[in-house]
Amino acid sequence: MVTPENAQWARRVAKPWRVVFVIYTVALVTGTHWPKLNLPDAPVTDKQIHLFAFGGLTVLLWSTRWLPAGGWLVGLAAAVFGVLDEITQAIPGLHRHASIEDLLINELGVVTALAWIWALRPIGGPPNRLRLAYRSFALSELALRPSAWVSLVLGAGLPAIVVGAWLLLGPDGGEPSSGGSLWLAGVVLGAVGAAFLIVTGLRRRREAARRDDRPCFACGGSCRGASFDQGGWGRCPTCGAVVHRGQWTAAPRLRPLWLVQAMGLAAREALIRLVIMLVAFWVGVVVILPDDLTITPNTVFAAALGGIALAGALAVGAYRSAEAQLHDEQAVRCRRCRNDLHVAPAEQGIGRCDECECPFVRVSDGSD
Numbered sequence: 001m002v003t004p005e006n007a008q009w010a011r012r013v014a015k016p017w018r019v020v021f022v023i024y025t026v027a028l029v030t031g032t033h034w035p036k037l038n039l040p041d042a043p044v045t046d047k048q049i050h051l052f053a054f055g056g057l058t059v060l061l062w063s064t065r066w067l068p069a070g071g072w073l074v075g076l077a078a079a080v081f082g083v084l085d086e087i088t089q090a091i092p093g094l095h096r097h098a099s100i101e102d103l104l105i106n107e108l109g110v111v112t113a114l115a116w117i118w119a120l121r122p123i124g125g126p127p128n129r130l131r132l133a134y135r136s137f138a139l140s141e142l143a144l145r146p147s148a149w150v151s152l153v154l155g156a157g158l159p160a161i162v163v164g165a166w167l168l169l170g171p172d173g174g175e176p177s178s179g180g181s182l183w184l185a186g187v188v189l190g191a192v193g194a195a196f197l198i199v200t201g202l203r204r205r206r207e208a209a210r211r212d213d214r215p216c217f218a219c220g221g222s223c224r225g226a227s228f229d230q231g232g233w234g235r236c237p238t239c240g241a242v243v244h245r246g247q248w249t250a251a252p253r254l255r256p257l258w259l260v261q262a263m264g265l266a267a268r269e270a271l272i273r274l275v276i277m278l279v280a281f282w283v284g285v286v287v288i289l290p291d292d293l294t295i296t297p298n299t300v301f302a303a304a305l306g307g308i309a310l311a312g313a314l315a316v317g318a319y320r321s322a323e324a325q326l327h328d329e330q331a332v333r334c335r336r337c338r339n340d341l342h343v344a345p346a347e348q349g350i351g352r353c354d355e356c357e358c359p360f361v362r363v364s365d366g367s368d
Helices: 004-033 046-063 072-090 100-119 126-143 146-169 176-211 256-288 297-328
Strands: 233-235 242-244 350-352 359-361
Touching: 004 046, 004 072, 004 126, 046 072, 046 100, 046 297, 072 100, 100 297, 126 146, 126 176, 126 297, 146 176, 256 297
Parallel strands: none
Antiparallel strands: 233 242, 350 359
């Protein structure tokens, strides 16, 4: 049931991403339609820029929540946008040209982004989904803070600014060919800085949420005054959404060996999906491309990057499937020491391992 409080929270959470999406789209269309645009020499080619640009567009469109969260309609909209963006570059007066190779890389970027959206989707049973809902809420709340965006821009942009200044003012006099490795290092450092800020920000928001308000993930209101039954189920005092007392319980780190053991079947399934996706994309390329078209090395390299990104998404999906399996079994077998917890007591849905004191969440069928 959607209440006014739920709808208001959903709009608040989506607003920053909608603003970023609009700015990003305007910048992308401007870049792809700027008359007589010539890119300077750089380690990244125009085909790689197309791959990353339309992958980013797809992720941001999904984050706006304007379209259903399943992802396929988002992918269709982004794919259509990629086609229109390329076709309209042939408008007389822009002195640009439409390229089939660019179009294919645009669509590969969309497919790659969809693969990552699929890999990071909520999976598993109720215990693991409670854990993922906690993380998703923390990310949404973090995105509502302007200071977080400022920190992200600075963390990602400062390395690029420093490297750019070095290239312009350094002993090589701003020669692009001499700064290729430095430019690439700046991009890598920026990505690492952005990832570090996101991870640390998420950790802090989760700790604050657990310590302070015990927020409802549907409306953001406090659940400190909520009452819970013996199974741990209750309702949010603000919006009436069903909540579980264990949804604010911190999950322990899983041991790598147990994750590797659990990844066996998931890894095989991921490999099959990768082969199917690559074959489908290759068949599509063969059908679409004219017989007399010559594929440039830049396009081949960008396509290889897309394939690596697809493989990475499927590997992450396999890892998360194994992780979900271990978290879903937390009330049966301890996630830290693998002790049998079948008969371990749980009060209002939360218990502790009698061997290592690791907390676990036992989700009953009383959510209705």
